[in-house]
Amino acid sequence: MASFLLRQRSTQSDLEPPESLGEVLWEEEVERICSTKVALQALPYAMMDKRLIRHLREPDGVKTSFWEQWKKKWQRVHQQFLDVSHRLMGIFGLWKTDLYEIGGLFGTGIQSYFTFLRFLMVLNLLTFLLTSSLVLLPLAWLHSPEPGPALNTSYHCPTSREPQPDLSRIHLHLWDVFTGRALSNTYLFYGSYRMGPESDSQYSVRLAYLLSPLTCLLLCFCGTVRRMVKGLLHKRLLSRDYRPRLSSKVFVSWDFCIRSREAATIKQHSISNEFKIELQEEQRTLQMQQQTRKQRARQLLSYVGLNMIIGLLVVGGISAIYWATKFSQNYKDESLSLLLQYMSPGVISLVNNLGPLLFGFLVQLENYPPNTEINLTLFWCVVLKLSSLGMFLFSLRQQAVLCSGRSDHSSCEPHGYNQCDQCWENSVGQELYKLSIFDFFLMLAFAFLITLPRRLLVDHLSGQFWVWLGREEFLVPKNVLDIVAGQTITWMGLFYCPLLPLLTSIFIFFTFYVKKYTLLRNCRPSPRLFQASSATFFFQLVLLLGLLVASVPLLYVISSIPSSVNCGLFSNYSAPWQVVPEAMALRLSPSAQKVFYYFGSNTFWYPILILLSLTLTVCLSQSGANKRAIKGLRRQLLWQVREKWHLVEDLSRLLQESGGSDSWGPESPSSRSSRPRSFCPGFPCPGSPRSRSFMDPGK
Amino acid sequence: MGNKQTIFTDEQLDNYQDCSFFNRNDILKLHARYYELAPNIVPMDYRKNPIVTVPMSVIIQMPEFKENPFKERIVASFSEDGEGNLTFNDFVDMFSVLCESAPRELKASYAFKIYDFNNDNFICKKDLELTLARLTKSELEEEEVILVCDKVIEEADLDGDGKLSYADFEDMIAKSPDFLRVLYRSWPI
Numbered sequence: 033m034a035s036f037l038l039r040q041r042s043t044q045s046d047l048e049p050p051e052s053l054g055e056v057l058w059e060e061e062v063e064r065i066c067s068t069k070v071a072l073q074a075l076p077y078a079m080m081d082k083r084l085i086r087h088l089r090e091p092d093g094v095k096t097s098f099w100e101q102w103k104k105k106w107q108r109v110h111q112q113f114l115d116v117s118h119r120l121m122g123i124f125g126l127w128k129t130d131l132y133e134i135g136g137l138f139g140t141g142i143q144s145y146f147t148f149l150r151f152l153m154v155l156n157l158l159t160f161l162l163t164s165s166l167v168l169l170p171l172a173w174l175h176s177p178e179p180g181p182a183l184n185t186s187y188h189c190p191t192s193r194e195p196q197p198d199l200s201r202i203h204l205h206l207w208d209v210f211t212g213r214a215l216s217n218t219y220l221f222y223g224s225y226r227m228g229p230e231s232d233s234q235y236s237v238r239l240a241y242l243l244s245p246l247t248c249l250l251l252c253f254c255g256t257v258r259r260m261v262k263g264l265l266h267k268r269l270l271s272r273d274y275r276p277r278l279s280s281k282v283f284v285s286w287d288f289c290i291r292s293r294e295a296a297t298i299k300q301h302s303i304s305n306e307f308k309i310e311l312q313e314e315q316r317t318l319q320m321q322q323q324t325r326k327q328r329a330r331q332l333l334s335y336v337g338l339n340m341i342i343g344l345l346v347v348g349g350i351s352a353i354y355w356a357t358k359f360s361q362n363y364k365d366e367s368l369s370l371l372l373q374y375m376s377p378g379v380i381s382l383v384n385n386l387g388p389l390l391f392g393f394l395v396q397l398e399n400y401p402p403n404t405e406i407n408l409t410l411f412w413c414v415v416l417k418l419s420s421l422g423m424f425l426f427s428l429r430q431q432a433v434l435c436s437g438r439s440d441h442s443s444c445e446p447h448g449y450n451q452c453d454q455c456w457e458n459s460v461g462q463e464l465y466k467l468s469i470f471d472f473f474l475m476l477a478f479a480f481l482i483t484l485p486r487r488l489l490v491d492h493l494s495g496q497f498w499v500w501l502g503r504e505e506f507l508v509p510k511n512v513l514d515i516v517a518g519q520t521i522t523w524m525g526l527f528y529c530p531l532l533p534l535l536t537s538i539f540i541f542f543t544f545y546v547k548k549y550t551l552l553r554n555c556r557p558s559p560r561l562f563q564a565s566s567a568t569f570f571f572q573l574v575l576l577l578g579l580l581v582a583s584v585p586l587l588y589v590i591s592s593i594p595s596s597v598n599c600g601l602f603s604n605y606s607a608p609w610q611v612v613p614e615a616m617a618l619r620l621s622p623s624a625q626k627v628f629y630y631f632g633s634n635t636f637w638y639p640i641l642i643l644l645s646l647t648l649t650v651c652l653s654q655s656g657a658n659k660r661a662i663k664g665l666r667r668q669l670l671w672q673v674r675e676k677w678h679l680v681e682d683l684s685r686l687l688q689e690s691g692g693s694d695s696w697g698p699e700s701p702s703s704r705s706s707r708p709r710s711f712c713p714g715f716p717c718p719g720s721p722r723s724r725s726f727m728d729p730g731k
Numbered sequence: 732m733g734n735k736q737t738i739f740t741d742e743q744l745d746n747y748q749d750c751s752f753f754n755r756n757d758i759l760k761l762h763a764r765y766y767e768l769a770p771n772i773v774p775m776d777y778r779k780n781p782i783v784t785v786p787m788s789v790i791i792q793m794p795e796f797k798e799n800p801f802k803e804r805i806v807a808s809f810s811e812d813g814e815g816n817l818t819f820n821d822f823v824d825m826f827s828v829l830c831e832s833a834p835r836e837l838k839a840s841y842a843f844k845i846y847d848f849n850n851d852n853f854i855c856k857k858d859l860e861l862t863l864a865r866l867t868k869s870e871l872e873e874e875e876v877i878l879v880c881d882k883v884i885e886e887a888d889l890d891g892d893g894k895l896s897y898a899d900f901e902d903m904i905a906k907s908p909d910f911l912r913v914l915y916r917s918w919p920i
Contacts, residue, residue: 073752073827076840078811079820082750115754278879279887280907282862283846283900288799288829296798304870307863307879314882666889673890 062088126150130548136291138506139299142551145508148571149544152519155255156537159248163530166240168219171227174235210469211373211462221462222528223455223599238601238611242590245526249583252523256579260572278310313401338398339408342391346416349383350423357427376463377470380420384517387416388510410509414574417517418581424467425524425585428460429593455599461528464521468532471518472539479550487554506555509570511547515540516574523582527589738762740778751827758823765822768793777819785822787815800865801845808844836901843900854895856880 065075066088075082127150135143218224227237285303290296320328356379360372391412395405483504490498522536591609595602602608616625630636736759739747747758766773769785787806796802807815809825817825827833828841848858859880863871871879887895887903895903 072749074834074837076828076837078809079747079750079824083746086746086749112754277886279883279903282859282866282879282883283842283904284907286800286866290798291794293798296800300800300866300868301870304867307867307871307875311875311878669889670891673892677892 127544130544132289134548134551135289137295138551139287139295140289142506142508144568144571145511146544146548148512149515149540149547152515153537153540153544155252156519156522156533156540159252159526159533160531160537162248163244163526163533166244167225167237167530170235170237170240171225174237211466220465220529220531221458222530222601223458223461223596225601227601229604236611236615239615241530241601242608242611244530245586246590248526249523249579249586253576253579253583256572256576260569260576278307281306281310309401316401334398338394342394342412345387345390346412346419349387349416350419352383353379353420353423354427357424358431361428361431374466374470376424377467380424380467381470381474383420384417388413410570413509413513414577417513418520418577421517421520421524421578422581422585424463425460428463429585429589455596457528457596457600461525461532464525465529465532465535468518468521468525468535468539471514471521472543475514475543476546479546479554483550483554503554503556506551512571512574515543516571516578519575520578520582523579524585526582527586738775738777743777747823751823752830752832753823753827761823761826762819765819773819782818784810784812784816784818787817790815790817800868804845804848808841813850835904839901839904840897842904843897846900852897854900856884856894859883 066085072082072086075085077085127146131143131146131150134146225237225241281303285306287299290299323331353376357376360375388409391409395408400408486501487503490501490503518536518539522532525532590607592607594606595608597603602611605611605614616628620628738759739762744755744758748754751758753761762777765785766775768789772785773783774781787803787810790796790806791802796805799805803815805825806817807813809821809828810817811821828837843854846858846862847854848861849855860876863876863879884893884895887899889899889902890896
């Protein structure tokens with residue numbers, strides 16, 4: 033075999049002088065390969081050649097030092113340990129075969145949505161574990177008083193209104209569960225947590241309750257930013273000229289995980305579409321560069337006008353949500369009808385479903401390139417979704433805050449808020465709880481009452497209309513926005529409803545199976561497939577925005593809004609954050625307190641800010657210098673290669689003139705069969721004239 | 732360690748472990764799959780290093796490759812004779828490069844080989860046209876194909892010789908975060 037020849041050649045070379053320049057180059061190549069630190073498995077050569085290299089690197093007879101032997105042994109053990117731990121993690125890897133099946137049938141773009149679902153479920157479970165271990169377990173351990181509303185000693189309160197007698201009992205119980213009223217005295221809601229006054233020796237449940245949502249949000253923020261930055265670096269680092277758009281599409285777009293014929297056909301179709309779109313964009317860019325200034329101004333105006341119209345629509349949708357919430361809060365306590373209780377979630381869903389349709393229609397009226405269309409629609413959908421949630425929370429708080437802590441209750445009576453039986457945190461928590469449940473059931477309703485019948489009708493009926501309608505498309509961005517909205521609601525409710533993450537993870541668990549069923553049976557994949565990497569970046573970005581939308585109100589409430597007097601852990605404080613200074617005063621020495629106060633003061637943060645600005649300036653100027661260096665290096669590379677080929681031509685001309693029999697031109701492919709093929713992975717083989725400095729990869 | 736099997740000697744298994752990203756169990760599973768492909772050719776006992784090859788036509792029927800437009804090129808790049816007939820060593824090599832633990836540079840080297848249809852260590856325009864034809868199954872018009880090939884050479888050719896060398900290819904791949912999805916499988920073996 034060829035590799036045996038090589039082995040003989042390498043041993044012979046010690047005895048005889050090398051025959052030709054080719055041999056010298058060959059020996060140098062072998063030496064270089066043997067001396068690199070690259071792991072054996074990562075070398076791009078055939079198995080027999082790798083064994084040869086292994087033999088050359090560590091000949092059997094030579095005694096290796098004690099250190100080397102120990103290192104090798106440790107590496108083996110380490111590798112085995114990693115293998116075992118990977119296998120254990122594999123057992124806990126939920127849904128691995130489901131993800132594999134989906135990826136094989138529909139590609140990795142849609143699979144990334146399901147991976148994202150799993151990630152969010154794990155996130156929620158971890159949040160719940162953190163909360164329960166920091167708050168619930170100590171509460172149970174310290175034998176705190178039973179959860180329930182406090183005894184009101186200072187107010188004369190009427191007994192709570194009896195429910196209407198014509199509803200049956202089961203109805204009532206189920207209804208109360210859905211509105212959260214049945215659970216309002218459990219640990220699900222803020223109002224039922226109780227604790228004695230702060231002391232310096234006991235575990236401070238108040239502090240834990242306050243800090244656990246903040247810690248969870250901070251950890252989620254760090255995790256999301258970390259994942260996002262990894263994808264960001266590749267995308268935006270280089271300027272437009274250096275980004276290989278089309279070339280990477282040619283080499284990187286085929287998905288090697290696809291295993292079914294339909295998915296392969298769809299992928300081929302989508303790749304062709306992508307090429308066509310890219311070519312169109314190229315033409316369009318060329319056209320735009322030739323436009324006059326007037327035309328450009330007109331285009332810009334129409335773009336701005338379109339965005340303003342859509343912005344107005346968004347504002348309109350959000351105000352509708354505000355009025356709906358206000359209206360429904362007025363009639364909170366009457367178990368009137370489905371409509372009023374779930375009015376605000378209903379309006380939110382209506383706005384969020386109509387909005388994208390409208391935006392898509394408006395954007396298509398103008399003749400924009402497809403990428404711009406999609407990005408614009410997506411951007412406004414995200415804005416609509418998150419701002420509707422923000423407005424919902426804001427309007428809730430408006431009602432609650434206006435009416436708590438006031439001596440004059442007359443204006444609040446009609447709203448149902450009075451000092452007696454209201455705990456505004458509980459009502460906010462209940463609203464968020466209702467929204468969560470409503471979202472889940474809406475998802476179920478869409479899946480089983482709209483998508484499934486549509487599939488049945490399209491499959492069994494014939495006619496122009498049904499053929500045009502077709503099965504529903506599985507749109508990844510829409511589904512991701514829905515799930516991120518759900519997660520934002522959970523994050524918003526961390527303070528008011530500490531067990532909401534558990535509920536959300538249960539919902540996500542069922543959502544996975546329902547979505548999988550919908551995808552596999554009732555949907556067709558959209559012709560515009562989502563690339564996996566841009567998908568991950570998009571998911572993380574939207575998640576981050578949701579996190580910000582959830583944290584800002586929370587921080588505001590914790591620091592400035594007084595809590596209800598009657599319920600919860602913070603009833604005696606002007607704002608929940610006041611627990612922290614009190615706890616510090618109780619437990620820490622005065623000097624430690626001074627240190628903490630210094631960290632919170634201006635004199636600490638101003639220098640830090642200045643330092644950060646300096647660092648940012650340095651980084652920016654460094655990246656500018658790097659870009660210039662890249663430009664210069666590319667020019668140099670061009671010149672050097674041209675010089676090389678000039679020299680090759682000169683040399684072959686000279687040799688031909690001098691009548692040399694050995695051709696020094698680049699070797700033709702057929703003469704390479706005598707060498708082991710695998711030693712030339714992409715480099716011109718030794719034997720062709722090259723100097724090492726050109727082609728030395730310098731790895 | 733400790734399980735009695737008569738397919739390989741311990742030394743052979745150690746060699747395989749060192750030269751690939753698999754451990755002992757994975758190698759045995761791979762051998763089982765290799766055997767399934769052609770039970771009348773492949774021996775169960777590899778201790779004497781038998782020289783056995785499985786032809787390409789059988790390998791490209793494997794479910795992992797069946798729908799891949801580059802299946803013949805993949806198998807040919809890993810075969811020692813260049814025709815696509817794989818020995819067990821080549822088989823292990825192939826799955827080792829395709830698995831999740833293989834680093835990007837390794838996958839890039841073999842990806843270059845796969846896309847280099849005429850084996851001249853450069854991806855020239857003809858290679859690009861063949862690649863495109865396989866990717867899009869002739870859904871693109873001829874002039875579109877030529878346009879795309881021109882654009883690719885323009886974007887990726889750093890040294891200006893009109894074709895892509897390995898250095899150009901690697902540079903272009905390094906800028907694509909999606910590359911790890913190429914030559915990548917997350918299958919259980």
